[in-house]
Amino acid sequence: MQTVNWTILENKVSIWVREAGEKIKKSFAAPTPLEVSSKSAYNDLVTNMDRSIEQYLVEKIRTNYPGQSIISEEGFGDKPDTVNGILWFVDPIDGTLNFVKQQRFFAISIAVYENGKGKAAFIYDVMADEFFHCLAGQGAYLNSEKLKPIKNCVLKDAMLDLSMSWLKPNKRIDENVLTDVIQTCSGTRSYGAASIELAYVAAGFLNAYFTMRLSPWDYAAGLILIHEVGGIATRVDGRPIDLLTKQTSLLVAGPTLHGEITNHIRVKINEGKNVNEPDSVS
Numbered sequence: 514m515q516t517v518n519w520t521i522l523e524n525k526v527s528i529w530v531r532e533a534g535e536k537i538k539k540s541f542a543a544p545t546p547l548e549v550s551s552k553s554a555y556n557d558l559v560t561n562m563d564r565s566i567e568q569y570l571v572e573k574i575r576t577n578y579p580g581q582s583i584i585s586e587e588g589f590g591d592k593p594d595t596v597n598g599i600l601w602f603v604d605p606i607d608g609t610l611n612f613v614k615q616q617r618f619f620a621i622s623i624a625v626y627e628n629g630k631g632k633a634a635f636i637y638d639v640m641a642d643e644f645f646h647c648l649a650g651q652g653a654y655l656n657s658e659k660l661k662p663i664k665n666c667v668l669k670d671a672m673l674d675l676s677m678s679w680l681k682p683n684k685r686i687d688e689n690v691l692t693d694v695i696q697t698c699s700g701t702r703s704y705g706a707a708s709i710e711l712a713y714v715a716a717g718f719l720n721a722y723f724t725m726r727l728s729p730w731d732y733a734a735g736l737i738l739i740h741e742v743g744g745i746a747t748r749v750d751g752r753p754i755d756l757l758t759k760q761t762s763l764l765v766a767g768p769t770l771h772g773e774i775t776n777h778i779r780v781k782i783n784e785g786k787n788v789n790e791p792d793s794v795s
């Protein structure tokens with residue numbers, strides 16, 4: 514198997530990600546309007562910029578790291594059936610709805626795993642110019658500032674970030690399952706870009722993030738940051754995350770809070786609440 518010089522990889526990817534960020538910023542001033550279409554639902558959007566940034570990044574990876582597999586959102590990557598070897602995850606624009614509606618609060622997210630273990634993470638909040646990055650074992654950073662170990666926190670003091678999938682009536686989950694969690698915590702936020710939300714938990718701006726349905730390119734980089742600062746990441750019921758599962762739930766927090774929330778959700782399961790995950794729904 515090829516050996517990778519991770520420091521060189523970090524330098525290269527940091528340049529690509531910033532170049533991609535410049536392309537996106539320039540597109541706001543372009544005379545041609547953004548082409549926007551919807552995918553699985555009216556609020557699941559894709560634009561020509563999502564595709565062109567993914568193409569740009571995938572081409573850079575293929576040229577510099579030939580033979581390595583890529584899992585990416587918009588179809589320019591591969592469909593590997595194993596995590597063996599080096600595996601890249603690319604989300605060219607995470608937070609497309611924010612990109613389209615707000616022109617802010619979206620990120621480019623890239624992760625590199627080796628034999629299923631997170632090795633390198635890059636999350637670039639383009640408009641805030643906040644670059645979260647990490648080589649496993651060498652510390653996680655926001656720009657040049659090293660992130661501190663995740664703080665333990667109890668629910669009463671916690672800032673939670675949760676997507677609206679928890680609250681909308683649907684066949685996957687009882688929308689009241691989290692009512693008492695929300696009523697107990699310090700505050701809730703919903704930023705709408707999973708990679709940034711995960712980076713914010715790693716940076717201590719939020720204490721937990723949980724969602725019912727994410728794909729590997731949404732969370733692969735964020736999980737590396739979370740692990741680097743000592744956080745815990747599982748499915749919402751505490752089961753481990755599988756990088757090759759198309760869609761999964763996710764609960765990320767420091768150890769104490771993670772335990773508190775998973776216990777709560779387990780109790781709800783015991784009470785007969787429906788918290789089936791999408792991958793277990795027929």
Ligand code: 2AM
Nearest residue numbers: 557606607608609610676705706707727
């Ligand atoms: P995206 O913008 O790259 O699609 C929005 O709550 C967050 O969930 C974003 O990070 C978004 O990533 C992600 N997401 C994953 N699946 C989604 C879907 N089907 N529709 C909308 N957002 C989705």
Ligand code: CA
Nearest residue numbers: 557558586609
């Ligand atoms: Ca999308």
Ligand code: CA
Nearest residue numbers: 604607608731
């Ligand atoms: Ca995404």
Ligand code: CA
Nearest residue numbers: 586604606607
């Ligand atoms: Ca995306």
